[in-house]
Every structure is written in C-alpha cells, then in structure tokens.
Amino acid sequence: MRQLNEQSIEDIALGAALLGTGGGGDPYIGKLMALQAIKKYGPIDIISIDEVPDDALIVPSAMMGAPTVLIEKIPNGSEFKRAFEVIEKFLSKGKIFATVPIEAGGVNSMVPLLVAAQMRIPIVDCDGMGRAFPELQMVTYHLEGITATPMVITDEKGNVGLLDTISNNWAENIARAMTVSMGGAVMINIYHMTGKQLKKSSIRDIMTYSERIGRTIREISQIEGSSIKKLLEVCNGYELFRGKIVDVLRETKRGFNFGTAKIDGIENCKGEKLEINFQNENLIAKKGNKILATVPDLICNVDLESMLPITTEALKYGRRIITIGIPCDTKWRTSKGIETVGPRYFGYDIDYIPVEERVKGVE
C-alpha cells in the first residue's frame, strides 16, 4: 500500500491517457477531478492486487459515454458517491472493500480515485483492459465470465438507473441507450466481484505502469529536442508513423464518437499517408493499403513536440503527431479475446496480427 501524491496523480493521468489509445477521456479534466477530491477528502491509498483478500467485495467505477460530451458536460461530483451507495445497498453483500478502474484513460483512471477518496476506501492497482475500449463487455472480467450486472448508472442531475441483464452485451446495449438519454455521459458501477475473481481476471499493476509512462512523458516533454525512444522503451512500443493531420471526420452516434483521421507523412514518412479509424478509441492504423496495427493492440497518438498523448476528440487539422503501436496484454490475444475486441467485432474485414509481427513485415 502507498498513498498517491499530486505528482503521482498527474503522471497516472498522463500515462493512462496514452494507454487510452485516444479514448478514456481527457487527462486534464481527469487530473483536476482527482486533485480536487484529494484536497477535499484527503489522501488516497492504492494497494497491490496481492493485498486484496479473496472474499473482499470489489466494485469497479467508471464514466461511460462519448468523450466529446465529457469535455463539455463535467461531472458535479455527487454522482460518484450516489452511484456507489446505490450499488452497495442493492448488492447487500456488506461494505465494499475497494474500487478499481475498468480501463486506462485520462478520465477513467481518475474516476475510481474520486470514488476511493469520497468513500474512504482504497483503489486496487489493476484494471479490466490494460488500455481503453468503447463497450462495456470489452473487459478481461467478461473473458472470465464475470457478469456486468447488477450495475448502477447515475447522472449529474440526480437520475439513477439499475440494470440486471441476461448478458454483458445486453448490459452494453441498454446502458448505452440510457447514457444517450441521460445526456451522453454518465457514471457507472459495474462488474462487482470478489477479490479472488479480481486476481484471476484483472490486468495487474496498471496504475503503476501508467505512472511510469506518465513520468517518462513528463520528463521527455521538458527536454527540448528529446527523442521518443525512451517512451517506446518504457511501453514496449513501436513508432508507426509521423505526420501532420490533414483531415478529421467525426460523428457522434449511438452514444459513441466514430471517425477517421487522415495524416500526411513528414520527415522519414514524407510522401506517405496514414489513416486511423476510431470508435472513441483508435481501432485501425493503415498506411496506404498496408495495415500497421489493429485492435486489440494499442494505437496511440502523441504530439510530435511535447510527446503528450492526444485523445480522439483532440485530433485536429495541422497537429503534428507520432503514431505508436503497443502490443496489448496477452489476455486479449486468446480466441475469446479476439472475438470480443478484434477488428471483425468492430466491422473491419481484417485478421488480427500482433503489431510486433506487422511491424516486421512493414519495415
């Protein structure tokens, strides 16, 4: 167990925004929310997954919705506590021991910190994706057969919903419709489980990993002319492309941000063209007709100068970026993993080939 200080929180938000692969929310908003919570409620304890008793009750916390909405419709803070109190009461399995993030992301790594601060419980150093994905069933918990419901949905206005569904995909369908009707971004508590289930199904040490990435980005962003190499080393990543954004098509529908970014190559990529398709998160990176990387591997954009991660809602004409590919956690490379979050699930007629193999073929 350790306590998170302000620097840790800033670094986690930054690193998680990279792992968010374009989604998971804006790290600036996430960071402000978490820092304010510490100020108001005191320090937050983060514990290792090994410190969780097998019979402990764990309830993950997250925001759900379209990132473009979240940057304008800021939570008021009360919805986190309300949601947690409702699920605790409804489960009636006693006091909740700890909360965890569902995914890594600028906001969604911070939300459980707010909940932990407000409820005075620890946060566990793990999550259910090791990155961000757009839909509720896209978690390693789902791969292990843990059910998403009973889940709670609350909004900043004070509306509360409770769902008990026949499958995790139905939880996604119905909760998504509720999210849209509640204004496009809501607070959820979902996938309650025991400590034992958490240990089996989670991706370990993600907060610590995010912090290390964030610290690295912070350090290299402060040194002019510093190279991306150090960042690639820390996250085992590959530089896929560098270029200038020349077009972004964006559409908010069914509660998601769908879109395509077009990037013209610069420096060693001059004359080449990259296209990135996203649904909240970056899904496919294609150079000309060549696929460079696909989900579930991580496709991350960072600013060419500052090395700061760029979320999909912040993609805009003229920004110079480096696109990075990072191998996903091995839990996603199983057949159920690929079925759940592979390119075909998202409607692309592309086989999943690990980014490290695709990179060999390209270079």
Place this chain on the structure above:
Amino acid sequence: MRQLNEQSIEDIALGAALLGTGGGGDPYIGKLMALQAIKKYGPIDIISIDEVPDDALIVPSAMMGAPTVLIEKIPNGSEFKRAFEVIEKFLSKGKIFATVPIEAGGVNSMVPLLVAAQMRIPIVDCDGMGRAFPELQMVTYHLEGITATPMVITDEKGNVGLLDTISNNWAENIARAMTVSMGGAVMINIYHMTGKQLKKSSIRDIMTYSERIGRTIREISQIEGSSIKKLLEVCNGYELFRGKIVDVLRETKRGFNFGTAKIDGIENCKGEKLEINFQNENLIAKKGNKILATVPDLICNVDLESMLPITTEALKYGRRIITIGIPCDTKWRTSKGIETVGPRYFGYDIDYIPVEERVKGVE
C-alpha cells in the same frame, strides 16, 4: 367486488380499444393474453376504488412501446410476474394489495388482468387516463404530484431495469430509450401509490365503463345495418366524419408510431377531406382547415360496417371508417392537464377547445 368472466374480458378489451383512441394496443392480442391467464391461474377479482383501504400499496402495470412493435413482439408472460416481484422487493413496503391499469387500451387494460391473475391479487376499477396517451407523465397521477419512480422495466428476454428519476418527464425520457434498446415494447410497473392517493388521482370505474362500451359495440356489430347512435349515446360521443382512408403515412421513431391518416368523405361527408395526426394515439382531427377535435379529447375511429374500433397500426388504405369525438375526463381540462397533454405539448400550434364546443361551431 366481482369476478370477471370471459365475456366481460372480451367486452372490456373492445371498449378499452375504443377509449384507446388508436393506441393502447390491439384488443385481439390483449384479450387472448387475459383469457389465457384466467385459464391458467383462475378467475380475476375486480374491486371498486371504494373497496381499497387508504393505506393499501397499489402498483399499476402496463406495456410501454410502439403499438406496431407489440403486434409482432408478443410478451411471453413471465415478464409481468418478474417485473411485479422486482418492484415489490425493491419498494420493501410489504405485499402489494392490488394493481390497476395506467390507461384504457386493447392491451393496456388487459395487462393488469394478467398481473392480477399471476399474482393472485385484485385489479381496481380505475385508471390514470380514462383513455390512452403516448407518454408516461401523461397520467392523472402526475397531475396530483405522484412520482413515476421507482419504476421497473422488463422484457420478454429476461432483462430487468429499475429507474429512480428526478422527475416524471425524466422517467419518460430514460425509460423510452430503454424500451427502444430492449426491442421496442416492454413491461413496466410504475407510479406506486397508496389507496388514498389512488382515490384522489384516478379516473373511476373505467373497466366497467369500457365493458359497457364493448358490450354495446358487440351488440350493434351483430345487427346488420344498425346505427352508431347507440354507441354515441353510451360514450357521450359525437360523429365527426365518415369516409374512406386514402393514405396513411407512418414512421416509427424514438419508440413511438408517428403518422397521419387521410380520409376522403363518403355519404353525408362526400367531397370533404379529413386528416388525423397521431403519436401512438390520435391527436388532432382536421376537416379541411377546420379543427374538429384535439387532445385531450378522444378521437376514435371505428369500422363503418362492424363498428369495431381501429387502432392506429391497423389504419390502412380503403378502410371505411366513422371518426368519433368524445369529451375527455374533466381532470384533463385543468390548466396543468392541458399543459401536460394539450395540442401544444405535442407540437401543434392549436388552442384546446372542448370537442362539444368545436362540434357546435362546425355543425
């Protein structure tokens, strides 16, 4: 208290379909559902509102959704009991004393009969509209400040949702989105209240009234060449138009059936044209540029030959119909009533003028 026999149920379904003003569901499906429930669970007791103790817990039951969906997506029966058990458990105010309909309609007058049969509780002879309306806050309970939530939503697949909202309009918004995502038609339990609240807010004797109307329709439909006069007498209605349907525009969006029916006059209306706008229920009847009737008054279509009521989903080219106007319950003629269900709420720039006054001006 009395027990409902098969003939009563058939007559109630028929009469309620007329009061449904085009919505509230197909009476044939409703009738079959209720008759099957009696066969399986035994007779159903119907009690007068005066027989309900002031402190009794009352929970209305209904189907929610687009009528065009309901005629193809038939309930499997288990969702009624499940919804009722969930709301009873969640409220934890003890056993529910009785159920009631929310609205009059071919299906929605029958659904509480199913629930009553399955739960072995009585149904109270009253409802919250005295007709049918498309949205959840359009009930006399709402006019009396009774809150719609906690409400339960279930589907035939087994998904369950619970809502606790900050207003009855938010209950409508979120529940409507859930209904669409759950397939377009769901079972709900909503507006739980005490016997005392029921007595103050309900429209009395609606089942008995529906039965009387249904019996009249049955009797006149069996006599060739019989006139509509007897039906108009029973429901204090006015014949507004007779004609042949020449066009029906229909669109299912946001979980509702919206549309317009165009009718060319025949017999005494020859040469005239009627247009009826509907949102599940008939809203506005306009002859040329002259408004004949608007919500909240009842606009009902019956078959010219059989006198059987025609729901909006059954409107089709070539059918010969008589359009009837019936004054609504006086509860709807208050300023809050008109604000909640008057023509302007539905987007029509028309003042509400009672049908009996409009008819004087026209004829």
